[in-house]
Amino acid sequence: MIEANNLSKSFGNQLVFKDVNFKINDGEFISLVGPNGSGKTTLVKIIMGLEKPTHGSIKLAHQTIGYVPQFRNIDLDYPLSIEQFIRLNLKVTFSPQKRQDNNELIQDILQKTGLTNLKDRPLGLASGGEKQKAYLAQALLNEPKILILDESTASLDVEVKMQLMDLVQELNQKYRLTVIFITHDYDLTKKYTKRALLFKNKTIEPLAVKDISKDMFGMEG
Numbered sequence: 001m002i003e004a005n006n007l008s009k010s011f012g013n014q015l016v017f018k019d020v021n022f023k024i025n026d027g028e029f030i031s032l033v034g035p036n037g038s039g040k041t042t043l044v045k046i047i048m049g050l051e052k053p054t055h056g057s058i059k060l061a062h063q064t065i066g067y068v069p070q071f072r073n074i075d076l077d078y079p080l081s082i083e084q085f086i087r088l089n090l091k092v093t094f095s096p097q098k099r100q101d102n103n104e105l106i107q108d109i110l111q112k113t114g115l116t117n118l119k120d121r122p123l124g125l126a127s128g129g130e131k132q133k134a135y136l137a138q139a140l141l142n143e144p145k146i147l148i149l150d151e152s153t154a155s156l157d158v159e160v161k162m163q164l165m166d167l168v169q170e171l172n173q174k175y176r177l178t179v180i181f182i183t184h185d186y187d188l189t190k191k192y193t194k195r196a197l198l199f200k201n202k203t204i205e206p207l208a209v210k211d212i213s214k215d216m217f218g219m220e221g
């Protein structure tokens, strides 16, 4: 479980959020919604230990976190295949047993993410959805308990977005992976998550997704 107690964060004299309290349960699929600049990425950085709270605390058991970034374009002549790209997150080892274990882990993750038949494709020539699956596969390599999707579907077309989200939903359900989905997408929030943390007016409010409306995704004004 992730638990925020009276959590506040400022950068200099700019307050991002103040006195926030919420819980995220193990195995939950939760979205973080709110306007640009409302603090979603900042909260995720605090959860990942990359930023410190200004006041209050965030509690979480010691567990591995996987992070899937927003789609980035990759040059056509990027030199690595999909499998080689995923392997970048592996520790280099010269132990035959560990190499064998790593190979099994990679094959398992390729299979879970539907990339087995595409593993030798140069990443630069992969489609947007395939690239995003490769990022997901790389994030799964350390067998995380928490997966953070940082607007990972933003520049994909609708059908490909759904495929990626279906895959994440399957991982969430089969392996009880906690999924934290930062998004500006109303439809995906409604379809895939049951609860949201709404970032608004320098606070963060837990909400049932049925109470979410489109205007909550708007620009900070």
Ligand SMILES: Nc1ncnc2c1ncn2[C@@H]1O[C@H](COP(=O)(O)OP(=O)(O)OP(=O)(O)O)[C@@H](O)[C@H]1O
Pocket (backbone or CB within 6 Å): 011, 016, 034, 035, 036, 037, 038, 039, 040, 041, 042, 043, 199
């Ligand atoms: N390292 C930093 N130093 C100073 N200000 C920062 C820093 N990181 C974030 N901020 C500011 O904190 C506020 C919250 O930013 P954050 O990136 O968390 O918002 P967000 O909700 O993720 O936005 P978006 O939806 O646009 O990605 C913004 O005003 C941003 O400029």
